[in-house]
Amino acid sequence: MYKIGIIGDKQSVLGFKAVGLDVFGCTTKDDAKGKLQKIANEDYAIIYITENFYDEIRDTIYEYGEKRLPAIIPIPGMSGSRGIGFENIKKAVEKAVGADILFNND
Numbered sequence: 001m002y003k004i005g006i007i008g009d010k011q012s013v014l015g016f017k018a019v020g021l022d023v024f025g026c027t028t029k030d031d032a033k034g035k036l037q038k039i040a041n042e043d044y045a046i047i048y049i050t051e052n053f054y055d056e057i058r059d060t061i062y063e064y065g066e067k068r069l070p071a072i073i074p075i076p077g078m079s080g081s082r083g084i085g086f087e088n089i090k091k092a093v094e095k096a097v098g099a100d101i102l103f104n105n106d
Helices: 010-019 029-040 051-056 058-062 084-097
Strands: 003-008 022-025 044-050 071-075
Touching: 003 010, 003 029, 003 051, 010 022, 010 044, 022 029, 029 044, 029 051, 029 058, 044 051, 051 058, 051 071, 051 084, 071 084
Parallel strands: 003 022, 003 044, 044 071
Antiparallel strands: none
């Protein structure tokens, strides 16, 4: 059975433990990168990662972009949204349909 994990600063991710996600608190970029590489090779189908760490370890995340699993999804952290999630959705839609139909080229 596949698992769902979340990586980010402890304040942002600790609450997800209550809903059954595996929580991986991080303090540095290297810590987040190491934990992502470790759990990506385990049975994790979805890995949520806070946008601040997502932005800092994009190169590592792109290594998993062509693989079927895990899906690595950015989520806002305690500091709020940086818009990375919306930007990824916009790029995926543009790639799928060939035009920006969601945001009208904003």
